[in-house]
Amino acid sequence: MPDDAHPLSIAEMPVQRPASPATAAEARGRFFNTGNGFNVQLPAVPDRIFTDEPMRALDPATPTGLIACDISGELACAFPATTPLVLAHYARIRSGESLETDFNASGVIAYAITGSGGTRCSGEDIAWKAGDLFVLPGGAHATHTAGDSDAVLWIVTNEPQLAFENLRAPASGKAPTDVVHYRGGEIMRQIDLLYDVGRGENIAGSALIFSAQRQEATRNILPTLTAAMNSLPGGAVQRPHRHNSVAVSLIIKGERCFSVIDGKRKDWAQWATTITPPVAVHSHHNGGNEMALFLIIQDGGIYYHARAMGFEFAEQPDA
Numbered sequence: 001m002p003d004d005a006h007p008l009s010i011a012e013m014p015v016q017r018p019a020s021p022a023t024a025a026e027a028r029g030r031f032f033n034t035g036n037g038f039n040v041q042l043p044a045v046p047d048r049i050f051t052d053e054p055m056r057a058l059d060p061a062t063p064t065g066l067i068a069c070d071i072s073g074e075l076a077c078a079f080p081a082t083t084p085l086v087l088a089h090y091a092r093i094r095s096g097e098s099l100e101t102d103f104n105a106s107g108v109i110a111y112a113i114t115g116s117g118g119t120r121c122s123g124e125d126i127a128w129k130a131g132d133l134f135v136l137p138g139g140a141h142a143t144h145t146a147g148d149s150d151a152v153l154w155i156v157t158n159e160p161q162l163a164f165e166n167l168r169a170p171a172s173g174k175a176p177t178d179v180v181h182y183r184g185g186e187i188m189r190q191i192d193l194l195y196d197v198g199r200g201e202n203i204a205g206s207a208l209i210f211s212a213q214r215q216e217a218t219r220n221i222l223p224t225l226t227a228a229m230n231s232l233p234g235g236a237v238q239r240p241h242r243h244n245s246v247a248v249s250l251i252i253k254g255e256r257c258f259s260v261i262d263g264k265r266k267d268w269a270q271w272a273t274t275i276t277p278p279v280a281v282h283s284h285h286n287g288g289n290e291m292a293l294f295l296i297i298q299d300g301g302i303y304y305h306a307r308a309m310g311f312e313f314a315e316q317p318d319a
């Protein structure tokens, strides 16, 4: 019988240790091989829709605070995570109250779902209202204050990316972004422009991609994260495709809309956060008459940098 001492294959070998370490540093060595330590399999990123978290965030009874879309247990991550590199939260801020945030991230992307208010960060003040998007430097303390009515924000960071490497957020002034504010009216003007100009079928959709002065050369919003306001006219289908980046999306508007992910239908719900797993074939479908809008955050920058985005149009498999 094969056992640890007499395995049939290197795949069955237990972890190996040095035979006669002379120092503590030598004793810390461990050895695996192509059979048991290569092509490591971790729990897959699930095709998930978070609806309880937005329901709680939009409930007037919920106090000021953050609600994370955290499935770290399912992902076998030792830190809060929506996907291995991305963490999405909802923040409810009661009228006249403030929420202090100090994310251990390189940058913070926030979208105002309801209400209006202001954010103070890095010595700058911005006044936002529902429909606005803003970016804050990671490692900078921020104070978010709601105005005359309660406000709800959707806040996405790369906290899991830093936690994975046990890194700390950049020192003051060293983050890869400044404070950047995109007003809702300007976002819609830019989307209208995309439709005025039009596109060919070889372009993956009509999404507005957010960038900023400091990240203009990368065409991203942050080195790792990308942010896009995707749109889908009534009756339209976004052509099936796949990419190696994960997508964490906020459904802003989309009656009778759904996605098909690896052949499986996933119905949308307003203000839900959805996960489109990496590599999965996905298409988005608008069965209604109104333009659908969904804000997509991806860990795309890391794949662009690694030259490994793996984008391709693809056919949906049978469910």
Ligand SMILES: [Fe+2]
Residues within 6 Å of the ligand: 241, 242, 243, 247, 282
């Ligand atoms: Fe996609």
